[in-house]
Amino acid sequence: MASRLQGTSIVLIGMMGCGKTTVGKYLAEALNYRFFDTDAVVESVAHKTIPEIFATDGEPGFRTVETQVLAELSAYTRLVIATGGGIVLARKNWSYLHHSVVVWLDVPVEHLYQRIKGDSNRPLLRSPNPQQTLHDLLEERRSLYAQADVRVVLQGDEPPEWVCDRVVQEIAQILNPVATEQPSAASHAPEFN
Numbered sequence: 001m002a003s004r005l006q007g008t009s010i011v012l013i014g015m016m017g018c019g020k021t022t023v024g025k026y027l028a029e030a031l032n033y034r035f036f037d038t039d040a041v042v043e044s045v046a047h048k049t050i051p052e053i054f055a056t057d058g059e060p061g062f063r064t065v066e067t068q069v070l071a072e073l074s075a076y077t078r079l080v081i082a083t084g085g086g087i088v089l090a091r092k093n094w095s096y097l098h099h100s101v102v103v104w105l106d107v108p109v110e111h112l113y114q115r116i117k118g119d120s121n122r123p124l125l126r127s128p129n130p131q132q133t134l135h136d137l138l139e140e141r142r143s144l145y146a147q148a149d150v151r152v153v154l155q156g157d158e159p160p161e162w163v164c165d166r167v168v169q170e171i172a173q174i175l176n177p178v179a180t181e182q183p184s185a186a187s188h189a190p191e192f193n
C-alpha cells in the first residue's frame with residue numbers, strides 16, 4: 001500500500017519537561033527516522049549552552065538561532081524533531097513547523113515541575129517561583145500549542161515508551177482515519193515508511 005505518511009517528518013511541541021526530547025528518541029527509533037533536537041542543534045551551532053546563549057545574547061538571540069535551525073531541519077523528510085518549548089512563539093516558525101506533522105505533548109504543570117525542578121539548564125525558570133512561572137508560560141502559550149495537528153493529552157505518569165506508542169496511534173488516526181477506526185481492515189493498517 002502506498003505510504004500515508006510518505007516520509008513526512010514529525011515535530012514535537014509542548015512545554016519544558018513534557019518529554020519532547022525523551023519521547024522523540026523513542027519515536028525516531030520506532031519509525032526508523034532520524035532524530036534532531038533543536039535545542040541541541042542550537043547549542044552546537046552557537047558553541048554555547050542555552051544558559052550561556054541567554055546570558056550573552058538574551059532570549060531574542062536564542063530565538064533567532066532557533067528559527068534558523070528549525071528552517072534548516074524543516075527542509076528534510078523522515079525526521080523526528082524535538083523542539084524547544086518556546087518554538088511556537090514566533091509566527092514565522094509556524095511556516096516551518098507545518099512542513100511536518102505537529103504533535104503537542106500536553107502534560108499537566110505539576111508533573112512538568114516535578115520533572116524539571118532543580119535543573120539549571122532552563123533559564124526561563126530562574127525565577128523566585130518556577131512552578132508559577134511554568135503555569136504562566138503554559139497559559140500564555142496554550143493557544144499556540146493548540147495549533148498542533150495532534151494533541152496528545154497525558155496525565156504525566158505514563159512511561160515514555162507508552163507515550164511514543166500513543167503518538168504513533170494518534171498520527172495514524174489523523175493520516176488514515178478509516179483504516180484505524182476499523183480494526184478488521186488489517187490490510188489497510190497505516191504505514192510510516
Ligand SMILES: Nc1ncnc2c1ncn2[C@@H]1O[C@H](COP(=O)(O)OP(=O)(O)OP(=O)(O)O)[C@@H](O)[C@H]1O
Pocket residue numbers: 014015016017018019020021022023039082083084085115116122156157158159160163
Ligand atoms: N513520560 C515521562 N515520564 C517520566 N519522566 C519523563 C517522561 N518524559 C520525560 N521525562 C523526564 O522529564 C525530564 C524532561 O524531559 P525532556 O527533556 O524530554 O523534556 P522536553 O520536553 O524535551 O523539555 P525542553 O523543552 O526543556 O527541552 C527528563 O528528566 C526526562 O527524563
Ligand SMILES: O=C(O)C1=C[C@@H](O)[C@@H](O)[C@H](O)C1
Pocket residue numbers: 015016039050083084085086087121122123124
Ligand atoms: O520553553 C522555552 O521557552 C524554552 C524551552 C527549552 O526547551 C529551551 O528551548 C529554552 O530553555 C527555552
Ligand SMILES: [Mg+2]
Pocket residue numbers: 020021022037039082083084
Ligand atoms: Mg528537549
